[in-house]
Amino acid sequence: MRRLATLLWLLAVLLAAPATAAKLDEALARLLDDSYGETAIAAGEIATSGDANASAILEALADNRLQFSAAQKLVAITGKEGKLANAATGAVVTAPPADLTPVRQNNRVRGAVQEALGAMTLLSPDPAKRLDAAQSIFKSQDATKLSQVEAALDGEKDPRVSLALEAARAVILLGKADAPQTARLAAVVTLKQRGDQSAIAALRNVPADAPAALRDAANRAVADIEKGLAVWRIGQNVWYGLSLGSVLLLAAIGLAITFGVMGVINMAHGEMVMLGAYTTFVVQEVIRNAAPGLFDYSLAMAIPLAFLVAGAIGMAIERTVIRFLYGRPLDTLLATWGVSLILQQAVRTWFGPTNREVGAPNFMSGAFKIGELVITWNRLWIIVFAGLIFIGLLMALKYTALGLHMRAVTQNRRMASSMGIPTARVDALTFGLGSGIAGLAGVALSQIDNVSPNLGQGYIVDSFLVVVFGGVGNLWGTLVGALSLGLANKLLEPFAGAVLGKIILLIAVIMFIQKRPRGMFALKGRAVET
Amino acid sequence: MIARTFLTDDRRSAIFLGLLAIAAVVVPFCHLVFPPSSLLHIGTSSVALWGKYLSFAILALSLDLIWGYAGILSLGHGAFFALGGYAMGMYLMRQIGSRGVYANPLLPDFMVFLNWKELPWYWWGFDIFPFAALMVVLAPGILAFVFGWFAFRSRVTGVYLSIITQMLTYALWLSFFRNDMGFGGNNGLTDFKDILGFPVQAPATRAALFSITAMTLMLCYIVARYVVASKLGKVLVAIRDAESRTRFLGYRVDAYKTFLFTLSAAMAGIAGALYVPQVGIINPSEFHPAQSIEVVLWVAVGGRGTLVGAALGAILVNFAKTTFTSGILAPYWLFVLGALFVLVTRFLPNGIVGTFFDVAADTRSARRPAHAGSTSASGRLREAESEAPLK
Structure with missing residues (x-):
């Protein structure tokens, strides 16, 4: 899209070449007079000439690299490497004239050059630069830029840039007491269509001495925008909730x-x-030390490794500790707590107690906007990642032998054992799998949380919350539990604040457990204890 | 009469109570009578430290009562301890009066700091000691009663119960961090001056607090021992070992459990109240789930279902903690603590005291005394039952 726009622009420049060249020559001729007034006028003319060299010439002028020779009627730029080039054509000047002197400047000229450069960015061939320029004018509400904005608006083809320019013009008109009433009312409509927080700010800035009709229109527009924004804000909170839910799902599913x-x-x-x-x-x-070029693939490499490391340690724990504690779930809880303390301290001793820097690969940094919805790439990828793990696990449970065994043991351990399922092996593998998935969760969380020895502690209560809320009957319980807790948390936050929201949620889950002591999706059975 | 039953047919209790009684007299005596230069002198910090250990012993005892005898593993017992502590802390705050940094006669410093104009209603009455003392028992007691009433009636058991108790203390932990709660937020309550008119820091007060703590531990032990030795105690053990069977036999399992849970919480509250004046501060960290799990370790190390073991475990582990964390080995304390958790559950499921008495009983005769036998026999029963699906 952007390339196409550039192409079109180039085409337009080429077609208009003769005319622009004449305008540029006229402007450059003024510089030969060696007068401040003429130079200032020339700066403005160079900017509006539309010549491809215009910005280079103005930058050279600002940097004191522009020189002229009255004798040869030549204006030349000293390039950054020291080469001399003809300003009008860009051709290298092989024999510098003897009377070459820098174009002199005073403060008036410098101001004119700066203004011309500002206008230049509004006319820059790069739409992103034009957009930036338009937005900075929108923010500064600089009334002196009105004519430039209008000039730029005339030639603008990119719809996003012209929208931004219109908004900028609207803001300026709104604050301009001598602008016609109709234009100012139209500006209110333009801003209302923009419909974001900055539009509200601009509309609130309508001067107190403005006509009552204008102020009324502005106030109504503000109310309308706020109504629209409230909807977006709920959408944003839902997004945050989904994001938190996916994190909870990752942490809890294993x-x-x-x-x-x-x-x-x-x-x-x-x-x-x-x-x-x-x-x-x-x-x-x-990777940083050995092959910095592969940094974007670091997460892809970390995923299998994290699974293996965490899975292996998990199996080791199962074989050395948990295996001996079967039938004593509460003792297991204590023993694994001990293991967690040892692991924490081991990591603290090894890597130090401070946060470690984990970088984000390119595709995971940055954000984009849908309407007023800000979506960061890392959160989006984590949601995708959580979804993939969930589906993968679901498949594994359904279609693999281990999955079948796991389901059998979940439903009735003794019966499964009687049927010849090696329950001890299933236990070890399940524990390894669960731990491995936790390792995967760690890869994802390293992108949004501080990597410190306490990282796990922050998630343990939350993941218990998900597990007891969702029940252990099937994975869907975990999914529903994670998402509903994530959403509830984020939707409560605007009203109750982060901490109070969490407290409310904890109490709600405690009460929910009273109603359904085995969670939402409990396994049904006929044994007394279920 | 109760005491006589113990002292005659229970040597373990006799030794335990005897030692405590001696400590309650000797420690203050050595602290106050001998000059600091004397070998027999016990320093101020030691008195406070051992007083702290004894208050922890009361907490461990209260947990052992529910875990060892009714199979309720509370991972949130620190919450009741802290509530009792806060009740006492509030009384001590009110005693500061106008001696605070802001010299406000009506409001504690942190409220002045937060620009509060008047005392919140839940602080009313805390300048009266009997009221505060009542609250020490009532606040955790009522919370435990309400919580237990719902949880036990809904038959939330095992791991699920452990986790919701943990959530409870986690929720309280978050709450007490909030300045708006009116309990001093992050900093908690501190800078105490007087207790019942005596300066908190004075040697005599410290000695007296130690004695009171030791005697309270004795009293709590006697109450706990009385409960578990009574018929009620037998039903509780039955509930621990086969809850459904006990219910089918016609016992109101939830009522028994709620009673014991409430009693235990009140006891934990008393422990907290004794802890605060000796340590000089109470803050939300006492609510942290990790704190409560550590209490479970004390009981496990000493031996659950033995009462004496719980108290002993609390003292031992905390003594080890102080020794470790004050020296160059401080970074390794968590390794030790973690290893303790693993090794005790793996190799010493009955704890030090439980194992010792099992071995002693085995060598004395084939027929085991009722109380020692119950722990290991129950282990077998519990295993059999948890073979049931989905336990």
Whole structure:
């Protein structure tokens, strides 16, 4: 799109070449007079000439690199490398004239040059630069720029830029007491269509001495915009909620399967997340030192590694500690808490207690806007990532032998065992899988959270919340639990504040557990204990 | 009469109570009578430190009561401890009067700082000691009663119960951090001056607080021992080992559990109230879930379901913690703590005291005494039951 616009612009320049060249020559001729007044006028004319060299000439003038020779009627630019070039044609000057002197400037000329350069960016061939220029005028509400804005608006082809220019013009007109009433009312309409926070600010800035009709129109427009913005704000909160929900899902899903299969609450689950994040850190360190060019692939490399590291440590924990505590879920809880303390302290000793810097690859940084909705790429990718893991796990449970065994053990351990399912092996693998997924969660969280030894601690209560709320019957419970808690949290925040919102949520879940002691999606069974 | 039953047929209780009684007299005596230069002198910091350990012992005892005898693993017992502590802290705050930094006779410093104009209603009455003392028991007691009433009636058990108790203390932790709550926010309550007219820092007050803590521990132990030795205690053990079976036999399981949970919470509140004047501060960190889990470790180390073991475990672990964290080994304390969690659950499920008495009982005779036998026999029962699906 942008390339096409540039092409069109180039075409327009080429077609208009003879005319612009004449205008530029006329302006350059003024410089030969060596008078401040003529130079100032020339600066403005160069800017509006539309010549491709115009901005280079003005920049050279501002930098004191523009020289002229009255004898040869030549204006030349000393290039940044010291070469001399004809300002009008860009051709290299091989034999510098003897009377070459710099174009002199005083403050008036400097002001004119700066203004001309500002107008130049409004006419810059790069639409992004034009957009920036238009927006900075919109913000500064600089009334002196009105004529430039209008001039730029005439030739503008890019719809986004012309929208920004119109807004800029509207803001200026709104504050201009001598502008015609109809134009000012039209400006209100323009701003209302813009419909964002800055439009509200501009509309509130209508001078108190403005006619009552204008002020009324502005006030009504503000009210309308605010109504629209409120809807957007809810949308934004829903987005934040989805984002938080996906993070909760990542953190809790591994916990949910180990809890479902083994009846074991793994208090060291948060530390598996932390290990995943530190794996990402280590991978990035290695890449930074060995092959900086591969940095954008660091996360792709960290994903399998984090899974393996966390999964292996998880299996080791299962084999050395948890295996001996079957049938004693509360003891397991304590033992895994001990493991979590050891892991935390180990990481603290190894990597230090401070936050570690984990960078974002290019495709994950930045944000884009849909209407008034700001969507950051890293959050979007994390949602996608969480979704993929969820689907992958769902598939694994449904179509693999291990998945079948896991479901069987979840439903009835003794019966599964009687049918020849190696429950001990299933336990070990489940624990490894759950921990591995926690490691994956760590890779994702390293992008949005501080990578410190305490990373896991921050998520452990939240992931319990999701698991007991969702129930362990199936993964959908975890999904629904994570998303609804994420959404509820973010939708409560604007009213109650972050902390109070969380407290309300905790109490709500505690009360919910009273109604459904085994969570939302509990496994149905006929045993007494279920 | 109760005391006689213990002292005659329960050597463990006799030794425990005897040692506490001696400590309650000897420690203050050594602190006050001998000059600091003397070998027999016990320093101010040691008295406060051991007083703190004893208040932790009361907390551990209260947890052992529900975990060891009813199988309720509370991961939020620190909340009741902290509530009791805050009740006491509020009384001590009111005693500061106009001696605060802002010299406001009506409001505690932090309220002046927050620009509050009058005392919030929930601070009313805390300048009267009996009211505050009542609150020490009532605040955690009522919370535990309401919480337990709902949770036990809905038959929330096992891991689920542990997790919602953790959520409870987490929610309180977040709440007490808020300045708007009116409990001093992040900084909590501190800079205490007087308790019942005696300066908190004075050696005599410290000695007296130590004695009172030791005696309270004795009293709590006697109450706990009485509860578990009674018929009620037998039903509780039955609930711990086979809850559904007990319910089918016609016992109101939820009522038993709620009673015990409330009693235990009140006890934890008293422990908190004794802790605050000796340590000189109460802040939201006491509510932190990690704090509550540590309490569970004390009980596990000492031996759950033994009462004496819980108290002993609290003292041992905290002594080790102080020793470790004050030296060059400080960074390694978490390794030790973590290893303790793992090793005790793995190799010493009955804790130090429980294992010791099991071994002693085994060597003495094949027939085990009722109280020691119950822990290991119950282990087998519990395992059998948890083989049921989805436990």
